[in-house]
Amino acid sequence: MKKLLTASPLHREQHDQVVQHFDMEDPVQVADLAAGISSGDRKALQDVLEEKDAKIKIEKVRSILEADLSTAKLQSEVKSKVEEKVAKEQKTKILWEQMRQIQKELGIEKDEKQTLTNQFRDAIQSKEIPEDVQKVIDAELAKLNSLEPSSSEFNVCRTYLEWLTCLPWGAFTTENRDIKHAETVLDEDHYGLEDVKERILEHIAVSFLKELKALVSFEEPEADLAQRLAFDEHGRAGLAPLVASLRAGEPLPELSALRCIVRILGTLAGDPTGDAVLQTHSSGSELAQALRCEVLTSAVMDLLQLRLHSFPKEEQPWMLVEGLRVLRLLLVVPGDAKEAAWWLEDSCGLFGWSSIATAKRYTAYGNTRRRLGQVLVSLMELMKASYPRKADMKVAAFCALQSLALNSPESLRHLAQLHAANAVVALLQAQIQALPSAAAFAEGLRALVALSAGLHLRRVMEADAVNIAVELLKRMEAHREVVAAGFVLLAIVAEEHGNLDDETWRLAEEAAKTWPKEVKQDLCLARRPLSAGFRALLPAEPK
Structure with a gap:
């Protein structure tokens, strides 16, 4: 015990x-x-x-x-x-x-916690940290200072802060959605892992597809979204999905792909619908010009010319009107980006090529340029036969025709050979009989003005353009754009026509007095001098 x-x-x-x-x-x-x-x-x-x-x-x-x-x-x-x-x-x-x-x-060693704190603060000093992330970093730094370096929690906190401060906050790079480029990089840097690589490529494709669908669904898409989807000259990654969609219906249906192009180009030019984009003014930025390329234009022409009949009958008019809108926007030539238009012979030196390469470029694009005129004329004939009441189709077709005729002498010559003026007059007559549309009438008359340049005036007169202009002046005398375009057309053909009746002169005189500003704006489309009689009707320019 x-x-x-x-x-x-x-x-x-x-x-x-x-x-x-x-x-x-x-x-x-x-x-x-x-x-x-x-x-x-x-x-x-x-x-x-x-x-x-x-x-x-x-x-x-x-x-x-x-x-x-x-x-x-x-x-x-x-x-x-x-x-x-x-x-x-x-x-x-x-x-x-x-x-x-x-x-x-x-002085041999400094305080470890204070040294780490200073390093972390220096690492984020030049970065744009979001407010919620900054709060987390401040809380973790306070926690780090309260812990002992020998504790396990200290190392956990330190690792978390190292991860937070090394991220490139506020630093953004241009997103590259080129799937082929991504596949090449993955194959070069990583052997095997086919399932992982396929999942990464699917993620890139789906993220781009979501933005394309969002662009189509917006009533008024944001300019930033359009800029992300229109790609610069260094890598047109967005071009491949759009072209693939137009040719095969994947990853987007054809109609959605057409609407995407309209929204991108229209938004960059200030009008999401694309209908109000002027022929003489648009976005000449590299972003917009990246989509105005021969590959995309050819894909749209293939869709409208070769595959339109394969779609259900109820979808065909929607496909046609969106396709014509796309062609119209693709053929807009801004004054500050004329050199970027692939289909203009002036951009490669029509009157004296600077090199063999530019001459080959002109020859390579010649077939596509000629095909543009053929497609537009054939589509106008289709509209007359099947869709005589669709004014929006005619507006888009007439505007695209104006771009070709006004900017490319070679295209103008080819359009004259195709009797494009006859197709325009026939469409205008069909529109008069079906349903009057001031926009269609005005753009149709402007197309005839553009087609009357140079030696091709005879083709326009043979198409009975004088009678259609006089008839529209009588019918639409209250519509300024129609009256102004009709006046310019008559002023161009008057001297060649020779005999205009008194009623026509009266209508022309009233147009010049009533709408002088609109007439002056449409005169920029004329590539021929006005007749002396019509010049006398215009108000004198202030000295």
Whole structure:
């Protein structure tokens, strides 16, 4: 019992509390005291209590105390080892802290937490950090300063801050959606992993497809979205999905692809619908010109000329009107981007090529340029036969025809050979009989003005352009654009025609007096001098 009291403070405390109630000279009472402070089980203690023989009782108590003594020794050993380990760690920590303080005083080492904090703040100083991200960084820096460098949480916090501060916040690059380029880079840098590569390429394609669909769904798309989808001269990545959609219906249906092109070019020119984009003014930016290329134009012509009949009958008019709008916007030639128009012979030196390369370029594009005129004339014949009431189709076709005739002498010659003036007059007559449309009439008359340039006036007169102009002046005398375009056309053909009746002269005189500003605007389309009689009708220019 003395050994147990020495080894276990708990047993010693219990002994001191009850020892005065026992006679320490009596062996039986000493045995009862030892059994009372022991931690033996209830059955063994009950046996000790019931035992009458003093010798047997003492033996039973001794066996219980031996078990308690071994347990107490084990607990004492464990406690001493734990205390020794804690004391050693505490000593090491104190020594390291003393060493750091000595090094800091000597200037050998700076405070680690402060050094890290300064490094992280310097890393984000020149970056445009979003407000919510800045709050997270500040909270993590405060947390880092409150932790001890030896703790595991300190390293977790440090790693998180390293990741946050190394990101290029506020730095943006031009997104390249060229799937073939991405596939080449993945194959060069990574061997195998075909499933992973395919998933990456699918993600690039789907992200572009989502933006294209968003562009079509917007009533008034944002200019930023249009700029992201019109690509510069260094990599026209958006061209491939659009051309693929026009040729095969994937990843976008053909009609959606046509509307995407209209929205992109229209939005960049200030009109998302594309209907109000002027022939003489549009976006000449590299973004817009990137889409005005021979590849995309050929894809649109293939769709309208070769595949239009394969679509359901109810979709064909929508396909035709959107396709003509696309052709019209693709053929707009801004004054500040004339050199970028692939179909203009002037851009490659029609009157004296500077090199063999430019001569080959002119020859290569010649077939596509001639095909443009053929497609427009054939589509106008289709509109007369199948869609005589669709004025928006005629407006788009007439505007595209104007671009060709006004900007390309070679295209004008080819249009004269195709009797394009006859097709325009026939469409105007069909529109008069079906449903009057001031926009269609005005653009049709302007197309005839453009077709009358140079030696091709005879073709326009043979198409009975004089009679259609006079008829429209009579019918639409209240519509300024129709009257102005009709006046310019009559002023060009009057000298060649020779005999204009008094009614025609009266209509021309009223047009010049009523709409002088509009007449002056349409005179820029004339590529021939006006007759003397019509020049006399115009108001004198202020000196």
